Amino acid sequence: MRTLRVRSDRRLNPLAPLALAILVAVTATPLTAQQSMANGGAHPDEVTFSKDVAPILQANCQICHRPASVGPMSLLTYQETRRYASRARDLVSKRLMPPFHLDTGFGIQDIKDDWRLSEEEIETFVAWVDAGAPEGDPADLPPPIEWPNKQMWQLEDILGPPDHVIRSKPFDVPAEGGDTWWRPRVPTGLAEDRWVMAAETRPSFPAGRQIVHHAIPRLLRLNDEGEYRRIQSLSEYAMGKVGEIVPRDAGRLLKATDMIEWDAHYYPMGYDVTGDQVELGIWFHEEGYEPEFNQDLRLYPLRGDIALRPGGTAMTQGFHRWDHPVRLDSFQPHGHVHLHAMSVQVVYPDGDVELISMVTDFDARWHHSYIYEDDAAPLLPTGTVVVLTGWYDNTAENELTPDPEIWYARGSRTMDEMSHAWIAVTHLTEDGYRKLVEEREARLATDGEDDSSGNNGTDGR
Ligand code: HEC
Numbered sequence: 001m002r003t004l005r006v007r008s009d010r011r012l013n014p015l016a017p018l019a020l021a022i023l024v025a026v027t028a029t030p031l032t033a034q035q036s037m038a039n040g041g042a043h044p045d046e047v048t049f050s051k052d053v054a055p056i057l058q059a060n061c062q063i064c065h066r067p068a069s070v071g072p073m074s075l076l077t078y079q080e081t082r083r084y085a086s087r088a089r090d091l092v093s094k095r096l097m098p099p100f101h102l103d104t105g106f107g108i109q110d111i112k113d114d115w116r117l118s119e120e121e122i123e124t125f126v127a128w129v130d131a132g133a134p135e136g137d138p139a140d141l142p143p144p145i146e147w148p149n150k151q152m153w154q155l156e157d158i159l160g161p162p163d164h165v166i167r168s169k170p171f172d173v174p175a176e177g178g179d180t181w182w183r184p185r186v187p188t189g190l191a192e193d194r195w196v197m198a199a200e201t202r203p204s205f206p207a208g209r210q211i212v213h214h215a216i217p218r219l220l221r222l223n224d225e226g227e228y229r230r231i232q233s234l235s236e237y238a239m240g241k242v243g244e245i246v247p248r249d250a251g252r253l254l255k256a257t258d259m260i261e262w263d264a265h266y267y268p269m270g271y272d273v274t275g276d277q278v279e280l281g282i283w284f285h286e287e288g289y290e291p292e293f294n295q296d297l298r299l300y301p302l303r304g305d306i307a308l309r310p311g312g313t314a315m316t317q318g319f320h321r322w323d324h325p326v327r328l329d330s331f332q333p334h335g336h337v338h339l340h341a342m343s344v345q346v347v348y349p350d351g352d353v354e355l356i357s358m359v360t361d362f363d364a365r366w367h368h369s370y371i372y373e374d375d376a377a378p379l380l381p382t383g384t385v386v387v388l389t390g391w392y393d394n395t396a397e398n399e400l401t402p403d404p405e406i407w408y409a410r411g412s413r414t415m416d417e418m419s420h421a422w423i424a425v426t427h428l429t430e431d432g433y434r435k436l437v438e439e440r441e442a443r444l445a446t447d448g449e450d451d452s453s454g455n456n457g458t459d460g461r
Contacts, residue, residue: 031392047128048136049078054123054140057081060098061442066147070209076144078135089129092122099366107344107357110376112406113158121460146214152203152380153281155198162200162281164190166217168262168277173211176269179413182264185228186221195251198283207273210381214367215264217438221255228259232296243281244297247329247374251291251438254282265412287385295426300388301421308338308394308408316419318388325433328378329424331357332369334391337400338408338417340393349383364400369422375440375447377426379433388421 045442047053057065057075065071075081081088085305091097097106098115117125128134152164203212220228232252246252285291292370303316334341344356356378357370361415396404402415410417428436 007400009136023288038432046134046136047131048134048140049081049126049128050136050138052124052136052139053081053128053271054078056125057115058142058145060115060117060121062145062147064098068151068206069147078138082133082135083144085129085133089126090146092117092125094361095122096361096363099363100365100368101188101359101361101363102368102370103360104162107355108372108376108378110373112371112373122345124286140449149254151202153200153243153283155200155245155283156280159198163190163284164194164282166260166282168215168264168278170277171264171266172261173266173268173273173276175272177268179213179265179267180403181412183262185259188254188258188260190254190256193253193255194287195244195285196254196282197251197285198245199252200281202279202281204278207274208278210269210418211266211273211276212278213265213267215262217278217280218261218263219254220259220261222257230261232298244424245371246295246424247327247377249292250295250329251285251289252295252297258384276323293327293426293428294430295424296331297422299334299420299423300346300386300423302342302388302390302421304340304419306392306408306410306419308392308417310405310407311395312391313395314338315392316392318419318421320386320388321383322369322380322425322427323382325379325428325430326384327426327428327436328356328372328380328386329394329426330371330422332361332367333359334420334422335362335390335392335403335418336364336416338392338398339390340398341391342421344423345387345389346378346380347385349381349388369424371424375443379428379436379440381433382430386423390419392417392428395445 051132060072061075063069065073065075067074073080075084088097089108095116098117100114100116102111102116104116126347128415155162166186166189168182169186171182171184173180199217201217203209203215204302219232219450221231223229228329242409260280266276300318300320304314304317306314306316306317328344331344333339335342339362341358341360341362343358345353346356347353359370394401394404394408401408408415410419412418
């Protein structure tokens with residue numbers, strides 16, 4: 001029995017409720033344009049910054065492109081945006097900004113916190129730049145968003161501030177030198193065991209955003225011999241990462257006696273940074289919560305040689321199988337500057353193959369964890385094999401390779417290559433699997449009826 005093939009084309013969730021309100025406003029603009037055309041205005045159908053582009057920036061770009069955020073420049077005003085118009089046209093039309101590299105149109109498209117632009121929004125943006133990036137009437141501007149003037153957790157929008165924060169020990173990063181790793185162990189600081197509902201790792205601000213390549217809080221647990229052993233990771237930070245949200249029916253246990261072993265990869269950026277700390281924010285399920293299933297986030301390796309000759313390409317694969325049914329809750333490819341694409345496929349016990357997710361324009365500066373919507377997360381019967389495939393590119397076409405004239409191989413420095421995926425897996429029992437399949441089928445059957453009422457057709461996502 002399989003339900004994986006049950007997929008819907010329903011629209012994706014925008015970044016936050018706020019964004020939703022703005023999106024509704026955006027999708028309503030073509031109507032306004034038509035109306036003003038009927039009124040015989042000067043350039044009635046002209047796409048302008050004030051009327052059409054500012055709402056798109058507010059909903060999809062300013063969270064990063066404003067002072068004190070991760071983007072290299074601010075896109076709050078017309079003047080600021082105009083300077084970057086043609087570069088933005090290029091990146092927006094290729095779907096490289098906002099950064100979200102999951103292929104559109106292949107595999108599961110129902111992703112939590114999906115901030116991709118709709119086709120309509122992309123067309124509007126492109127039409128605006130092609131028309132010479134006109135400002136339009138400032139009276140048409142939407143009211144500015146009051147962005148908080150401090151570093152926020154990315155999940156804060158949805159979940160509020162974290163219940164608990166665990167910090168790495170301070171580390172001094174010199175101005176010059178090569179990659180360095182910082183692996184201090186710290187206690188959880190908890191008085192009692194708790195079930196984790198969400199976790200987000202973040203670097204310090206502002207320096208950490210430049211010098212931290214990635215940071216992983218590994219979870220260590222005492223075994224019967226009284227030794228701490230790694231059991232899983234709680235979350236991984238790499239730029240662009242939102243964090244991990246665990247589905248309602250699953251939890252990740254954090255015991256008061258556990259330790260966090262940080263694995264922070266730093267690289268010097270030309271200035272001294274003293275006492276840098278990486279932070280793990282945790283949101284808990286309510287006290288007394290008992291999960292039906294356990295979920296963990298683990299690294300799944302892809303094997304094989306990555307010997308990239310000058311101008312060469314390579315491919316690696318990883319095969320994984322469990323002795324019980326599972327649900328795949330998220331997928332995050334990991335590689336460095338040569339990883340160009342990674343896919344997840346599943347081979348069912350009957351031999352059928354299905355593509356789950358594909359990331360073609362992987363960019364090592366952006367490590368996104370694609371978290372499947374609850375009713376889209378693949379439910380895999382016992383015996384299903386997960387196949388990960390990674391493709392590497394050391395040709396001159398790859399703008400990110402430091403030098404396509406030399407060899408590259410596996411390794412952990414920024415310029416070496418890596419090959420793995422992070423996957424959050426909920427471990428099911430046979431009964432639990434059957435129950436989830438039935439519940440999902442029932443829900444999707446009723447949803448299907450609701451959808452036919454037609455209130456979803458407002459955008460092309
Ligand atoms: C999640 C954060 C984030 C979001 C959302 C985002 N950006 Fe960016 N953007 C960045 C970062 C960080 C960079 C610099 C690194 C890079 O290019 O990947 C960047 C780079 C850019 C650049 C290139 C700047 C240059 O100097 O070449 C442009 C243009 C741009 N973004 C436009 C946009 C637009 C337009 C949107 C919305 C439609 C958007 N971005 C949404 C974070 C973001």
